[in-house]
Amino acid sequence: MTAPSTYDDNEIVNASSNLHMDALIATRLSRRQALKGGMSVTAAALLGSVSLSACGGSDDAATADGLQLSFSAVAKNKNDLVTVPEGYQVSILHALGDPLQFGEESWKGDGSESAESYNRRIGDGHDGMYYFGLSDDGKFNAERSDRGLLAMNHEYVVAPYVLHPNGMTTGAARVPTEVEKEIYAHGVSVVEVKRSSGNDMAMVRGSRFNRRITSATEIAFAGPVQGHALVRTKFSPDGLKTRGTNNNCANGYTPWGTYLTCEENWLNVVSRAAGDDAKRSAKEVVALKRYGLPENRKSPYLWDTAGSDDLFARWTSSVTGASANDDYRNTANTFGWVVEIDPFNPTSTPAKRSALGRFNHEGAWPAPAVAGQPIVIYMGDDARNEYIYKFVSKALWNPQDVNGGMAVGAKYLDEGTLYVAKFNADGSGQWLELSYGKNGLDASNAAYPFVDQGDVVTHARLAADKVGATKMDRPEWGAVHPRNGEVYMTLTNNSNRVDPSATPTGSQLKPDAANPRYYSDNYTNNDGSSKSNKGNPNGHIIRWHENGSNGAATAFAWDIYLFAAQADAAGDVNLSGLSAVNDFSSPDGLYFDPRGLLWIQTDDGAYTDVTNCMMLAAVPGQVGDGGAVTAAGGTATRKGANASPDNLRRFLVGPKQCEITGVAVTPDGKTLFFNVQHPGEESSLSNLGSHWPASQTNPAATQRPRSATVVVTRTDGGAIGL
Numbered sequence: 001m002t003a004p005s006t007y008d009d010n011e012i013v014n015a016s017s018n019l020h021m022d023a024l025i026a027t028r029l030s031r032r033q034a035l036k037g038g039m040s041v042t043a044a045a046l047l048g049s050v051s052l053s054a055c056g057g058s059d060d061a062a063t064a065d066g067l068q069l070s071f072s073a074v075a076k077n078k079n080d081l082v083t084v085p086e087g088y089q090v091s092i093l094h095a096l097g098d099p100l101q102f103g104e105e106s107w108k109g110d111g112s113e114s115a116e117s118y119n120r121r122i123g124d125g126h127d128g129m130y131y132f133g134l135s136d137d138g139k140f141n142a143e144r145s146d147r148g149l150l151a152m153n154h155e156y157v158v159a160p161y162v163l164h165p166n167g168m169t170t171g172a173a174r175v176p177t178e179v180e181k182e183i184y185a186h187g188v189s190v191v192e193v194k195r196s197s198g199n200d201m202a203m204v205r206g207s208r209f210n211r212r213i214t215s216a217t218e219i220a221f222a223g224p225v226q227g228h229a230l231v232r233t234k235f236s237p238d239g240l241k242t243r244g245t246n247n248n249c250a251n252g253y254t255p256w257g258t259y260l261t262c263e264e265n266w267l268n269v270v271s272r273a274a275g276d277d278a279k280r281s282a283k284e285v286v287a288l289k290r291y292g293l294p295e296n297r298k299s300p301y302l303w304d305t306a307g308s309d310d311l312f313a314r315w316t317s318s319v320t321g322a323s324a325n326d327d328y329r330n331t332a333n334t335f336g337w338v339v340e341i342d343p344f345n346p347t348s349t350p351a352k353r354s355a356l357g358r359f360n361h362e363g364a365w366p367a368p369a370v371a372g373q374p375i376v377i378y379m380g381d382d383a384r385n386e387y388i389y390k391f392v393s394k395a396l397w398n399p400q401d402v403n404g405g406m407a408v409g410a411k412y413l414d415e416g417t418l419y420v421a422k423f424n425a426d427g428s429g430q431w432l433e434l435s436y437g438k439n440g441l442d443a444s445n446a447a448y449p450f451v452d453q454g455d456v457v458t459h460a461r462l463a464a465d466k467v468g469a470t471k472m473d474r475p476e477w478g479a480v481h482p483r484n485g486e487v488y489m490t491l492t493n494n495s496n497r498v499d500p501s502a503t504p505t506g507s508q509l510k511p512d513a514a515n516p517r518y519y520s521d522n523y524t525n526n527d528g529s530s531k532s533n534k535g536n537p538n539g540h541i542i543r544w545h546e547n548g549s550n551g552a553a554t555a556f557a558w559d560i561y562l563f564a565a566q567a568d569a570a571g572d573v574n575l576s577g578l579s580a581v582n583d584f585s586s587p588d589g590l591y592f593d594p595r596g597l598l599w600i601q602t603d604d605g606a607y608t609d610v611t612n613c614m615m616l617a618a619v620p621g622q623v624g625d626g627g628a629v630t631a632a633g634g635t636a637t638r639k640g641a642n643a644s645p646d647n648l649r650r651f652l653v654g655p656k657q658c659e660i661t662g663v664a665v666t667p668d669g670k671t672l673f674f675n676v677q678h679p680g681e682e683s684s685l686s687n688l689g690s691h692w693p694a695s696q697t698n699p700a701a702t703q704r705p706r707s708a709t710v711v712v713t714r715t716d717g718g719a720i721g722l
C-alpha cells in the first residue's frame with residue numbers, strides 16, 4: 001500500500017470529472033530569504049517567543065474603521081519558528097498528544113502512546129477553533145476573557161512521521177492498532193483554558209469540561225436526513241445516528257453557545273470497492289461520482305483494510321450485504337455535514353445538522369444574531385469549482401435561548417432554507433434556493449431525480465448544479481463583519497482556471513468576474529530549478545453585501561476585497577497593490593475578532609519558496625470602495641480599495657512547512673490563539689522538515705514536529721494588533 005505522504009486538502013470533485021489527486025507541490029527550502037530586519041530574542045523568550053521587527057508599517061496608522069494597526073509588520077521568512085512582532089510573546093497551549101486528564105503519561109515524541117489513550121489526548125492537525133467565555137457556574141458567557149472553553153478541530157493525522165513509533169507500517173493491509181490510534185486522533189477537543197500569568201492562557205488539565213470527540217463517537221442525525229434511507233447503516237438501521245466526525249476543517253459557533261464543526265476531506269478515509277457500481281442504482285452511481293467516490297477507489301488512509309471489526313469495516317462505502325441495514329454502503333452519506341457540539345455539556349450527544357447540506361464543508365460562519373430575525377449561516381465547499389452556500393433558519397432569534405444547548409440547536413438549525421450563490425459579472429448576485437419542489441429540484445431533474453428534501457441536502461452539489469450556481473476557486477473560510485454585516489470568504493487558489501482564449505477540457509474552467517485571474521506564477525524548487533503554477537495560483541478574497549443589509553435577502557452586491565499576490569508580481573496580478581509588509585498567497589483562515597479586526601491566514605504552496613505560511617491583520621473597508629479593473633488574462637471584475645500598510649500588515653510567520661489556521665481572540669482583545677498545522681509537512685522520519693514547537697525555544701531541537709495551538713499576548717499586557 002502507499003502511505004499518504006501528506007494530507008490532500010486540495011481535491012477536485014465536479015460534475016464532469018472524478019476525484020483527481022493533485023500532484024504534491026514541492027515546497028523546498030534551499031533558498032533562504034534574507035531577512036530585512038534584525039532578529040531579537042526578547043525577555044519573552046521565557047515563553048518561547050522570538051520577535052522579528054522588519055520592513056516598515058508605521059506604528060500607528062489610522063484606518064477607515066477607526067481601528068489602528070499598531071505593530072511593526074513581520075518580514076517574510078523561512079525560519080523554523082513562530083515569528084511575532086516586537087513587543088509580543090507566544091506560548092504553546094496544547095499540542096498533539098498532550099493529555100487532557102490526569103493519569104495519562106505526557107507525550108514522549110516517539111509514537112509510543114496507546115491508541116486508546118487518544119480518547120483522552122489532544123488530537124492531531126489543529127484547525128478551526130472557537131473560544132467560549134465560561135462563567136463561574138459553568139455557562140456560556142460571551143464577555144468573559146480570563147476563563148473559557150476552547151473547542152478545536154483535529155482535521156487529520158500526520159501518520160507517516162508523527163503519530164506512530166516507526167511511521168505508518170506498509171503492507172497490503174493497515175495495522176489495526178495504528179488505524180485505531182488514527183481514528184481517535186481525529187475529531188474535536190474541548191478544553192477549559194484559564195489565564196495564568198498576565199493574559200497568557202493555559203489548559204486546565206482535569207477540567208470536567210475537557211472532552212474528546214473522535215471518528216468513533218456516537219453522533220445523532222438531525223434535520224431532513226434524520227431516519228432517512230440514505231443514512232441507514234448496519235450500526236443504525238433506523239438512520240437516527242452514526243459514529244464519528246471526520247476531517248473537521250474549519251468551524252462555526254452559535255449565539256446560543258454551541259460549536260459547529262465541519263466535515264471536509266472525508267474522502268481521505270472512505271473507500272469504495274471494485275464492482276460496486278453494478279450493485280447500485282444509476283442514481284446512486286451519479287451521486288457517488290459527484291462526491292468523488294467512484295467504484296474501486298481506495299482512500300489514502302485505507303482504514304477499511306485493518307480488519308473485519310466494525311470499527312474498520314465501515315470505512316468502505318460498498319454494498320456487501322442484502323440491504324443498507326446489513327452493511328456500510330451509506331458510509332459516504334454519513335460524512336460531509338456540519339456537526340453541532342455543546343461544549344458546556346460534556347455528556348451531550350453531538351448532532352449532524354443536515355439542513356445545512358452535505359459537501360466538503362470548510363466551515364459554517366454565522367452572521368451576528370438579531371432578535372426577531374432568522375439565524376443566517378454562510379458556508380463554503382472547498383474543492384475546485386465548487387460553491388458558496390447559506391442557510392437561513394425558519395425560527396427567529398430569541399436572545400433568551402442563550403445556553404439552551406442542543407435543544408436550541410434543533411430549533412434553529414433543523415428547519416430552514418438552504419441557498420447557493422450565483423455571482424453575476426455586473427457585481428450583483430443571487431441566492432438560489434435549494435428546496436425540494438422548487439427550481440426544478442424534484443423527480444423531473446434528469447441528471448439526478450430528487451425524491452425529497454433529505455435527498456436534496458445529502459446531494460446539495462447536484463442541487464446546486466441544477467440551479468446554476470457559480471463555480472468558485474476553492475471556497476475556504478468565511479467571516480462576517482461584526483459592524484456592517486458584510487461577508488468575506490477566501491478563495492484559496494484554483495489550478496483549473498484556464499486561459500480565457502483556450503477551450504476548457506474536463507474540469508477546466510475559464511475565469512469569470514468572481515474568479516477572474518489567469519496567469520503564471522514562477523516557483524523555485526529546492527534544486528534551483530523553476531516551475532510555473534498556472535491558473536489562479538495565489539487566490540483571492542471575495543465579499544458581499546446582502547440587499548437591504550438583510551441576511552435573509554436573496555440578492556447581494558459583491559466585489560473582490562483582496563487579490564493575493566507577490567509584491568513583485570505584474571500589476572494585473574497584484575491588483576490590490578500588496579507590498580513587502582503585506583504580500584501573501586493562498587488565503588485560507590479568516591476571522592473577524594470581537595473588535596472588528598480581520599485576521600487572514602495562509603495555507604500555501606505557491607509562495608513557500610520565499611516564506612513560510614503567515615497571518616495578517618486587516619482593517620477592511622466595504623463593498624464598493626474600489627472600482628472596476630481588468631484582471632490578468634483579460635477578465636473584467638471589480639475590486640476593493642487597495643491595500644496599504646495602514647489597513648493590512650503581516651502579523652506573524654509560522655515555522656517550516658506548516659499551515660497557519662484557526663484563530664480566536666478573547667472579548668477584551670488581549671489574548672489571541674492560533675494554530676500551527678502540520679509543521680514539517682513534507683517530512684519523513686529519517687528527514688524531519690521541522691522540529692517545531694521544540695524549535696521555538698531550542699534551535700538545536702531534534703524532536704518530531706507536531707500541530708499545536710499558540711497563545712499570543714503583548715508583553716505590556718495591551719490589546720493585540722491595535
Ligand code: FEO
Nearest residue numbers: 009249264362382
Ligand atoms: Fe481543510 Fe479547505 O482546508
Ligand code: CA
Nearest residue numbers: 521522523606
Ligand atoms: Ca512565485
Ligand code: CA
Nearest residue numbers: 249476588589
Ligand atoms: Ca482550510
Ligand code: CA
Nearest residue numbers: 009603659678
Ligand atoms: Ca494544509
